[in-house]
Amino acid sequence: MTLRGLFFCAGLLAASWGGAAPAVAKDWSQIRIAAEGSHPPFNYLDERGRLQGFEIDIARAACRKLNASCDFVTQDFEGLIPALIAGRYDAIFSSLSITEQRKAFIAFSSKYYETLSMFVAAKRDGKMSTEPEAMKGKTIGVKLGSTNARYLDARYAPAGAKIRPYLTADEARLDLAEGRIDAILADKTALLYWLEKSPLGRCCQMVGRDVSDPTYFGEGIGIGLRKSDPGLKAMFDKAIATLRADGTYEAIRTRYFPYDIY
The missing domain is CATH 3.40.190.10 (Periplasmic binding protein-like II)
Structure with missing residues (x-):
């Protein structure tokens, strides 16, 4: 960990320890x-x-x-x-x-x-390989505390990728659009919405394959x-x-x- x-x-x-509620019947x-x-x-x-x-x-x-x-x-x-x-x-x-x-x-x-997860990068990097070894030295943005962050820490950081956590997805997307990071990994549905709806999304496109691993992304x-x-x-x-x-x-x-x- x-x-x-x-x-x-x-x-x-x-x-x-400090805030768990007692197991009693409640009025919901x-x-x-x-x-x-x-x-x-x-x-x-x-x-x-x-x-x-x-x-x-x-x-x-x-x-x-x-x-x-x-x-x-x-x-x-x-x-x-x-x-x-x-x-x-x-x-x-x-x-x-x-x-x-x-x-x-x-x-x-x-x-x-x-939903699945996916990588997004600048359009100029549209042929980027997203295999862990191929992303050695690249900076990948991800939302702090997310399952995507856990996946990157386990699979990509050991291969030499630089993982940059962000408090919000919007901050990561802005840095990608401005060229301060090389790629982001996030929820596929939300990223497709950003690529289609946001003016910032015109910078970028999906790269690599969909990411799905129950060990990290759950049920x-x-x-x-x-x-x-x-x-x-x-x-x-x-x-x-x-x-x-x-x-x-x-x-x-x-x-x-x-x-x-x-």
Whole structure:
């Protein structure tokens, strides 16, 4: 495990010692939900500073199924799990991959979407090989605390690539567009959206093959929940299943993506 990973786990343990809620029955008529707010089209802030996006729409629809009043807050990605354990909110809808590492600290709902990862580089580097040995000496940007960061630390750093973590994906994309790094690794769906929709995205294109390794990227994207709240997990599992069965999920998905993401 990297030094950054050790600090991350230490933070989780500290949060769990100091803020885990007791395992008692709770009234879930009010639920507090967190998202990063800088991962479009999944979650982002609109011009009035309100959370929007595919995941936020799914969360709102799930809350309606639960007859619950849900409030939304933003939290930087690396701090999402420690703040959940500390009790600052009750659930995470923020493209959180279901991995064995994270399941040691929190519970997850059933997955509500799944995506691959991909590399993006400047168009002039369109024939870049993305094999670990071929990227020796190159600087790869990645979101701090993400499964992509863990994958790069394990597979690319030992081969000589320079891994540069960023607090947000937007910061990494800006540095790529400005030529300060050679490539970025991130969620494929979000990157395709950036390449198509953002003026900055005109700089760049997908390179190499899709990246998918369950050892690092897990079982899909789920709602992050405290282990001490099994009742809330059961409620969200049922709500997600209902949204799929009655067509609500598909109606929301088609507003954002012309293809399946499950």
